[in-house]
Amino acid sequence: MINYIKAELYRNLNRPYYWNFVILISIAGLLLNIITKITAVSDQMSLVEVMTIGIQVINVPIFLVIMMIDMVTSEENKNLTLKNVVSFGIPRNKIIISKIIATAILSIVAALIILTIFLGSGTILFGLGEDFSMDILRDFSLRILAAIPLWISGISVGTFISLVFKNNTIFSFLYAILFTMTGLVTQILSRLLSEKFMYIHKILITTNLMSLRYDVVGKDAMIFAAIVGMGYTILFTILSILYFSRKEVK
Amino acid sequence: MADIVLKTNNITKKYKSYLAVDNANIEVKPGDIYGLVGKNGAGKTTLLRMISGLTIPTSGEIELFGETSIYGLNRSRMRTGCVIEAPSFFPYLSATKNLEYYRIQKGIVDKEVVKDSLKIVGLQDTGKKKFKDFSLGMKQRLGLAFAIMGSPDLLILDEPINGLDPTGIVEFRELLLKLNRERNITIIISSHILGELSQIATIYGFIHNGKILEQISSKELNEKCRRYLSLKVSDAAKSTVIIEKRLNTNKYEVLNDNEIRLYEYVDTPEMVTKTLINNDVMISSINQTGINLENYFIDLIGGDHND
Numbered sequence: 293m294i295n296y297i298k299a300e301l302y303r304n305l306n307r308p309y310y311w312n313f314v315i316l317i318s319i320a321g322l323l324l325n326i327i328t329k330i331t332a333v334s335d336q337m338s339l340v341e342v343m344t345i346g347i348q349v350i351n352v353p354i355f356l357v358i359m360m361i362d363m364v365t366s367e368e369n370k371n372l373t374l375k376n377v378v379s380f381g382i383p384r385n386k387i388i389i390s391k392i393i394a395t396a397i398l399s400i401v402a403a404l405i406i407l408t409i410f411l412g413s414g415t416i417l418f419g420l421g422e423d424f425s426m427d428i429l430r431d432f433s434l435r436i437l438a439a440i441p442l443w444i445s446g447i448s449v450g451t452f453i454s455l456v457f458k459n460n461t462i463f464s465f466l467y468a469i470l471f472t473m474t475g476l477v478t479q480i481l482s483r484l485l486s487e488k489f490m491y492i493h494k495i496l497i498t499t500n501l502m503s504l505r506y507d508v509v510g511k512d513a514m515i516f517a518a519i520v521g522m523g524y525t526i527l528f529t530i531l532s533i534l535y536f537s538r539k540e541v542k
Numbered sequence: 543m544a545d546i547v548l549k550t551n552n553i554t555k556k557y558k559s560y561l562a563v564d565n566a567n568i569e570v571k572p573g574d575i576y577g578l579v580g581k582n583g584a585g586k587t588t589l590l591r592m593i594s595g596l597t598i599p600t601s602g603e604i605e606l607f608g609e610t611s612i613y614g615l616n617r618s619r620m621r622t623g624c625v626i627e628a629p630s631f632f633p634y635l636s637a638t639k640n641l642e643y644y645r646i647q648k649g650i651v652d653k654e655v656v657k658d659s660l661k662i663v664g665l666q667d668t669g670k671k672k673f674k675d676f677s678l679g680m681k682q683r684l685g686l687a688f689a690i691m692g693s694p695d696l697l698i699l700d701e702p703i704n705g706l707d708p709t710g711i712v713e714f715r716e717l718l719l720k721l722n723r724e725r726n727i728t729i730i731i732s733s734h735i736l737g738e739l740s741q742i743a744t745i746y747g748f749i750h751n752g753k754i755l756e757q758i759s760s761k762e763l764n765e766k767c768r769r770y771l772s773l774k775v776s777d778a779a780k781s782t783v784i785i786e787k788r789l790n791t792n793k794y795e796v797l798n799d800n801e802i803r804l805y806e807y808v809d810t811p812e813m814v815t816k817t818l819i820n821n822d823v824m825i826s827s828i829n830q831t832g833i834n835l836e837n838y839f840i841d842l843i844g845g846d847h848n849d
Contacts, residue, residue: 299647307634372630376688379594379626379698380648381619541596 293386296377300394304363305401313359314402321410329417338421342414343432346407350439351501354446354471357399358464361450364395369458378541385533388451392529395447400440407436435504438514441521442497446471448528449497455532455539471498495520546605547572547696547728548593553602555588555752562588564752565602570696570730570745575722577743578732579839585752586732587627590700593730594624607695620648623694625702629685633674637665637684640673641691650692659687663717678705682714690721697721699731703738715742736835750843769832770795771804771811776824778802784821789814800826808832 304310324345328337368374377387449470454463475498482489493499500517503509548570555563563585570576580586591597593604595615603610606618631640641656660666663683668676676684682702689697697718703711719742721727733739739746746763748755758766775781778796785804786792793805807814811828818825833841 295649296647299643302646303632303635303639303643306639309634367632371632372628373632375594375596375624375626375630376644377647378596379619379622379624380644381595381616381622382647383613383616538598540591540598 293390296382296386296390297394297397300364300390301397304394304398307363310363310398310402314405317356317402318406318409321406322413325410325413325417337414337418338424339411339415339418340421340423340428342411342418343428346410347432347435347505350435350504351498353399353403353439353443354497354501355468356402357395357443357446357450358467360395360399360402361447361454361467362460362464364398365391365451366454366458366460366463369454370460372542375541384537388455388532388536389529392444392448392451392525392532395451396444399443399447403443431509434511434514435509438509438517439501439504439521441518441525442501443521445497445521445524445528448525448532452528452532452535455536475499475502495523497521497524545571547574547607548730549605550589550593551603551605553589553592553604554600555585555592555597556600561752563592563599566749566752566754568747568754568757570728572695572728573722573726573744574728575718575742575744576728576730577739577746578730578749579736579739579746580732580734580749581843582734584734584749586734586749587700588752589749590624590626590698590730590732594622594626594698595619596626621694622696622698623689623691624698624700625682625685625689626698626700628704629681629688631673631681631684631688634672636670636672637668637676637680637687640684641688644688645691648692655691659691662690663687664713679707679710682706682710686714686717690727693725693727695728697727697729697731699729701732701734703733703735711738718742736839740835748839748842755842763835763838767833767835767838768805769808769830771808771814772827772829772831773802773804773814773818774800774826774828775802775818776800776826780821781818781823784818784823785814788817788821 325342378384450463450467453466457463457466475493475496478489478493478496482493497520500520503513504517546569548568550566550568552565552567553563554561554565566585566589568576578586578589588597592599593606604615606615607621609615609618632643635643637660638656641659645653645656657666660668663686665680665683665687668680673681673684682705686699686702689699703714706714715738718729718731722729731739731743740760743760745757745759747757773781778799778801781802782794782796785794789807791806795803795805797803804814808830811830815825815828
């Protein structure tokens with residue numbers, strides 16, 4: 293399994309596509325800071341405000357991981373290269389777990405670079421600010437840490453969808469619909485049909501990501517978010533393994 | 543070394559109501575070059591896909607290097623190299639990078655193995671050329687390079703000569719023979735072109751409508767397909783003396799006092815007739831008999847000849 297993960301990292305870290313994506317998003321963050329700096333708003337800006345902006349877009353990575361899933365999993369469907377792996381005798385369950393881990397590692401590397409550039413440029417351009425304290429940094433870090441299992445759960449959900457729907461367009465479309473509409477649908481159903489739909493709403497990935505954006509987020513909410521993330525990861529990894537175990541590999 | 547590399551026991555694959563492979567039994571011994579022969583749609587690829595783990599059998603058992611369990615088969619497959627249908631690689635990577643990816647995945651420590659494999663198949667000079675820009679022949683070669691990387695004990699090749707030009711086919715054939723001879727690699731190769739397989743296979747499996755009709759060694763097949771003149775003569779003993787002295791051959795077989803099979807002069811029966819008559823041997827009949835490989839196969843599957 294380690295070899296498989298190493299191979300996936302070798303393949304994807306060596307491609308311009310991955311680095312173009314990371315650079316593009318990093319530039320977007322950098323540009324945001326630069327544009328803020330040169331406008332009148334910059335007087336109120338500091339690293340604390342930059343971190344607040346970062347927290348406000350904490351749900352965006354759940355959509356950005358589509359690119360990673362595409363690189364690691366969908367491409368193998370498209371290029372019919374999975375047969376090379378399966379025929380070599382790597383157990384199918386290990387293939388799935390390795391794909392999710394590799395996608396997560398690539399996403400985390402990208403996130404670290406993007407965050408470093410975003411926060412780093414913010415610090416350089418605006419300074420730490422008078423409000424800055426270790427408590428604020430800790431709070432920011434804890435929210436990010438609580439979000440990571442949720443982002444990884446998005447990867448496992450997306451991996452499952454990409455295994456079932458080999459067509460890239462359908463996969464991307466379904467994934468986007470799932471993460472944009474499910475929250476809204478459960479809310480509407482809870483009003484029209486039964487309040488019990490709110491229980492489902494509470495355990496959605498997007499709901500828990502949104503909860504990490506509140507002004508004050510307690511430790512319980514962060515732990516709950518992390519547990520929800522882990523739960524989805526385990527569930528969809530198992531579903532992927534079960535689906536793939538008997539599948540004909542083209 | 544194990545007596546059997548691969549054995550299938552009544553392996554079957556059914557897709558809804560369609561029986562793609564029907565209770566197929568094959569046996570491959572170490573060092574064999576097993577030619578799996580059948581028309582398009584006969585079930586060759588499906589059988590090979592089941593052996594290589596790409597398709598789950600509906601029923602039956604596969605024994606690979608003595609292993610039959612799922613865990614054991616996965617371990618055994620690590621001793622194999624497969625190219626099933628068209629070779630598939632990442633189009634945006636070069637030959638070297640594609641193989642390097644699989645080298646890491648297979649856990650092969652020796653980094654030189656990529657270069658060596660490419661050199662064996664003649665792709666050592668492709669440089670940064672991406673796989674998507676390769677010709678069909680180059681793609682087939684890369685598939686073989688991938689399969690032989692890490693010195694497998696068994697190669698499974700599904701119609702590997704498809705799309706190769708005549709020179710490519712000869713080179714590919716020579717390469718397989720070399721691998722078999724020098725590295726003792728057992729090879730299973732499928733094709734619908736019997737003529738090509740006949741130059742390398744040591745054992746044949748004929749498959750039709752998902753069933754293995756016959757498994758036969760190349761020696762036995764050549765014997766069955768050998769052409770000869772069937773002679774009915776007045777005196778077989780006298781005839782054989784004349785055949786040896788006048789026609790300078792001892793490639794004959796005496797069946798009884800009046801019947802001889804002559805394995806030479808098959809295309810010049812008039813010479814044989816003239817020689818025997820001039821030496822006072824009466825000939826009641828002389829027939830050219832025997833079939834070529836293609837016709838043998840066609841007869842086996844119950845088809846029509848286009849003579």
